Amino acid sequence: MENINIEAQERSPEVNFDFSANTFLLKGESYPEDVTDFYGPVIGKLEEYLDELTGGKVHFTFELIYFNSSTAKVLMGLFEILDEAAANDNDVLITWIFEEDDDNMEEMGEEFGEDLENAKFELKKIAV
């Protein structure tokens, strides 16, 4: 699978999917005009890739500063895809990075993380 590199824009995050290294990153702000337009193709590729993967070591990092409620729905789906990959004999780690003074973003991470049954999850605080 060809790697995906999309630069961050004012309203959409940086997307960095390295399929050869199994490292994946979403970083920045997310309130695109149309979430399906933005996320549909990249998540489609990820899903396609993970469907075939077994015995892999996958690391997905979320470093979001702000996201709207439409993006939240996308993130929920993404967590489900990653959890499924973990159930499929892969070692999956999800890292949720938040700025130290952003309680809301920490809470969001906890909420997304608490439903995971197979993937490993960590919250990581960074200085502002």
Added chain:
Amino acid sequence: MLAEEMYEFRGYLQERGIIFCYSGYMTEEVLSGIGSAMKKKLELEKTEKSVSRTLFSIFVEQVQNVIRYSAEKITGDNDNNESARELRYGVLTVGEKDGMYFVSCCNLILKSDVERLDASLNHINTLDKDGLKLLYKETLKGDTPEGSKGAGVGFIDIARRAREFKHDFMDIDSDYSYFCLIAYL
């Protein structure tokens, strides 16, 4: 005469603590523009970061509701993409009164939607923190409601972040009602 009239209008807004006011067709560009002016204003005044984050989130959800759902719209026929060929009208105000920030949005809706919307907002308003969290997650996991272009979780998101919110309807004619939602931080 003109100045007098417009100064009166300015006074009307100021009395109500209104800092930003936009009445017209809402687009994603309008959202970006007002959003960045708002962020800058809060930054210059060294507003607490948690306050400006919350204000911005509620602002985005409110404005995107108008862009997607306002029943007052003009539609062209020159494009296959729905969002590209329509404009929807609404009134947004952002202000600060008695030390509390607020974001309000008003727009026309179909009368046939009033009952469902009223019930759903009343329900959200009875929920406590844990109840809201539960409903939020259920909605995120469920299928997108029919006729919804977003996640359908915008109102729950507003309720979770706001100190309180109120909504109101007014009958306009046999087809339309006016819908207002104000959220206080």
